[in-house]
Amino acid sequence: MSSPPISELTDRAREIFRLVVEGYLESGQPVGSKTLAHDSGINLSPASIRSVLADLESAGLLAAPHTSAGRMPTESGLRLFVDGMMRVAEPTPEERAAIEGRLSGSGPIEQALEQTSAILSDLSGAAGMVMVPTREARLAQFSLLKLGQGRALAVLVSEDGAVENRVIEIGRGITPSALEQASNYITARLAGRTMAEASRAISREIAAGQTQLDAASRELVERGLAIWSRDAAQRPVLIVRGQANLLDEAALHDIERVRSLIEDLESKQSVAELLETAREAEATRIFIGSENRLFALSGSSVIASPYRDREGRVVGVLGVIGPTRLNYARVIPMVDLTARSLGKLIG
Known part of the structure; x- marks a missing residue:
């Protein structure tokens, strides 16, 4: 059964319906006629309020979870309240x-x-x-910094200024100059691309033998890009x-x-x-x-x-x-x- 539009409710029914919904949203408990009569300022007897509540229940806007309990809004009632009656409060x-x-x-x-x-x-x-976010960040700068034996810190700076860090495993014989060469290569050649685009481009260049990187730097480039590609897939x-x-x-x-x-x-x-x-x-x-x-x-x-x-x-x-x-x-x-x-x- 579809609920009536808010315009079809009388002023009395609309006010009682609003008080029931607001009371329920505040307490999580059904609201009874005695509570409405005593605490809401409505100048009606509990019997008159019960009559209005019964009409609202027949309209599919309220429900009584137990025979002797008060009323609470149905999903249709909540939808009517949210769309047509709610007074939005700005964040404090x-x-x-x-x-x-x-x-x-x-x-x-x-x-x-x-x-x-x-x-x-x-x-x-x-x-x-x-x-x-579904849109990948684009690369602005990439750096590899040696942390100690067998580890380096990969730092990615996106065009939007966001900074991400990852620790990667590297060969123990890797020199700082190899790290610098790999960092400069990625930044100079691949800036402005997403990590997925960068990975595809560098893979093609390495496969075609078109890079001037030595073997150690080439491995660092592949390893540095791969960790972000893997993260994106698992995110x-x-x-x-x-x-x-x-x-x-x-x-x-x-x-x-x-x-x-x-x-x-x-x-x-x-x-x-x-x-x-x-x-x-x-x-x-x-x-x-x-x-x-x-x-x-x-x-x-x-x-x-x-x-x-x-x-x-x-x-x-x-x-x-x-x-x-x-x-x-x-x-x-x-x-x-x-x-x-x-x-x-x-x-």
């Missing part, structure tokens, strides 16, 4: 400072993604999720942090739902495919419960927003996942701000 100065402060400065992009996922989890009280498509937040007091009464949700999160590829549907969205997207087949059993909600690079191209999606009683009014603008802050770090 403290929340804004926390997001922008932890997503500032330079460093490996992986570090920024980990921070983003953790920030979303910490501030929302749910699990934070970030899809790894997770999704970073999830804060699953423990899903095990709150309310969840203990519905442990089967939480178990189902955590199993869903373990299947990161499936969750990434869901987030992918938000890639082309102009604004934050909200998936409530069984609106998406992946979370039909766990009854969870996802708030997701695309994030863009400095040229405005969508390179990934981030968001939070939690129970349907998420604080949508607070979390939606928070997700949007985090997406914009992360985008400033993506070249």
